[in-house]
Amino acid sequence: MAADPLIPVTTETMPAHATIASTFDTTDQSPATPFDDLATVIALYEQRVYRFLLASVRDRDLAQTLTQETFLRAWTSRASFRSDCSIATWLIRLALNLVRDHTRTERFRFWKRASATAVDVSEVSAHIPHRESSPEARLIANQQLALVWEAVGQLSERQRSIFLLRFVEELELSEIAHITGLPISTVKSHLYRALHSIRDRQNTPAKKESL
Amino acid sequence: MTPHLTHEQLCDFVLDLAPHPLSSDFAALQQHLTNCPACTAELATLRSSISLFRDTTTACARQQLAQFHANNTLTPRPHAFFHPIYWATAAAMIVAAAIPLTLHRPNQPPPAPVATVTTAAPAVQSDEALLDEINQEISAPVPSPMQPLADPTADSTTAQNTASQRTN
Numbered sequence: 049m050a051a052d053p054l055i056p057v058t059t060e061t062m063p064a065h066a067t068i069a070s071t072f073d074t075t076d077q078s079p080a081t082p083f084d085d086l087a088t089v090i091a092l093y094e095q096r097v098y099r100f101l102l103a104s105v106r107d108r109d110l111a112q113t114l115t116q117e118t119f120l121r122a123w124t125s126r127a128s129f130r131s132d133c134s135i136a137t138w139l140i141r142l143a144l145n146l147v148r149d150h151t152r153t154e155r156f157r158f159w160k161r162a163s164a165t166a167v168d169v170s171e172v173s174a175h176i177p178h179r180e181s182s183p184e185a186r187l188i189a190n191q192q193l194a195l196v197w198e199a200v201g202q203l204s205e206r207q208r209s210i211f212l213l214r215f216v217e218e219l220e221l222s223e224i225a226h227i228t229g230l231p232i233s234t235v236k237s238h239l240y241r242a243l244h245s246i247r248d249r250q251n252t253p254a255k256k257e258s259l
Numbered sequence: 260m261t262p263h264l265t266h267e268q269l270c271d272f273v274l275d276l277a278p279h280p281l282s283s284d285f286a287a288l289q290q291h292l293t294n295c296p297a298c299t300a301e302l303a304t305l306r307s308s309i310s311l312f313r314d315t316t317t318a319c320a321r322q323q324l325a326q327f328h329a330n331n332t333l334t335p336r337p338h339a340f341f342h343p344i345y346w347a348t349a350a351a352m353i354v355a356a357a358i359p360l361t362l363h364r365p366n367q368p369p370p371a372p373v374a375t376v377t378t379a380a381p382a383v384q385s386d387e388a389l390l391d392e393i394n395q396e397i398s399a400p401v402p403s404p405m406q407p408l409a410d411p412t413a414d415s416t417t418a419q420n421t422a423s424q425r426t427n
Contacts, residue, residue, distance in 0.1 A: 094324065095320065095321060095324055098320050098323075098324050099316060099317055099320035099321075102316070102319070102320045102323065103316050103320075108323050108327075111320075112324075112327055167319070171319065172315050172316065172319045173315065174319075175314075175315045175318035175319045175322065176311065176314075176315055177314055177315075177318070189311060192304075192307065192308045192311055193308075193311050193312060193315055195308065196308045196309065196311070196312045197312070200312070214274070215309045215312065215313055216312070216313050216316055216317070218313075221274075221276075236274075236276075239270065239274060240266065240267060240270050243266075243269075243270050243273065243305065244266060246305070246308065246309075247266070247269075247301075247305065250304060250305075250308065
């Protein structure tokens with residue numbers, strides 16, 4: 049995966065935690081891991097981790113904070129990284145744990161209601177591709193996106209995470225099972241239910257119109 | 260015509276979990292999709308919705324992350340607060356705020372001294388009178404509390420004289 053050309057990795061754009069590797073003494077005897085070069089890992093995976101967190105918590109500031117926390121945890125626990133999964137999978141697993149820890153607190157629920165940096169569907173729909181398409185096509189795309197956005201927002205925390213891992217991060221079911229610690233059959237059933245919710249939302253307006 | 264695809268079969272297509280392309284099940288499902296516009300439309304709508312969700316989420320995240328990094332680049336670092344230019348600017352602002360106050364002060368009418376003169380004059384006079392009285396008290400050879408009392412018998416002798424005159 050190539051680094052995002054939009055974000056050049058410099059000492060200015062690099063988050064503060066990227067310099068941890070140069071701050072701490074890295075001359076210990078622990079085996080080398082890919083996370084020893086944290087700046088490179090951040091350059092490669094920051095956007096992906098941020099995308100997953102933004103879609104999960106729907107708050108840009110919180111997503112940014114959790115992204116930094118994810119890389120900080122990756123650095124502090126890099127010795128436990130085994131090459132039985134990819135770096136991306138390991139990072140997403142850390143991010144998912146952070147989301148779980150954070151969203152289960154009452155404080156998060158309160159700030160989610162009061163947050164000024166919450167991301168809503170109108171903000172996301174501004175990024176609908178093919179802006180040169182007809183107004184009718186754009187309207188349909190807006191409606192489609194709003195339905196999916198609402199449906200995903202109504203999913204349970206676990207279903208939403210699994211849905212995002214499959215359809216946004218495009219992970220295989222085995223990878224999702226590894227990240228979540230669930231059997232593949234359970235992951236599949238969660239995906240079925242999530243898709244059922246989306247189909248319900250899509251078909252509800254049509255049913256209303258037909259009545 | 261076979262019945263419509265079940266929810267699970269539809270999901271399997273979306274999840275790329277459909278039966279093996281060479282299996283008979285897959286052929287039957289494909290056959291149904293070819294002949295059933297409803298199932299085909301349902302599958303296409305579901306796929307396009309999910310694809311749209313992924314694309315917009317990705318674009319939104321990319322833009323916001325780039326914006327975050329741009330803001331971080333533009334924001335001055337904390338230690339820049341101690342830069343001399345900030346102190347010089349602050350000093351200039353304080354001086355600029357103080358100049359109008361100093362220029363404005365002489366134009367104000369001075370009522371306070373007049374008021375103190377008019378009210379202080381009687382007080383000074385009374386003070387001087389008090390001091391004079393004290394000086395007189397001090398300079399007196401015998402303090403007033405020690406002064407001899409007036410003779411109370413002076414009036415009684417005259418009264419006795421008149422009485423004796425009456426008896427005589």
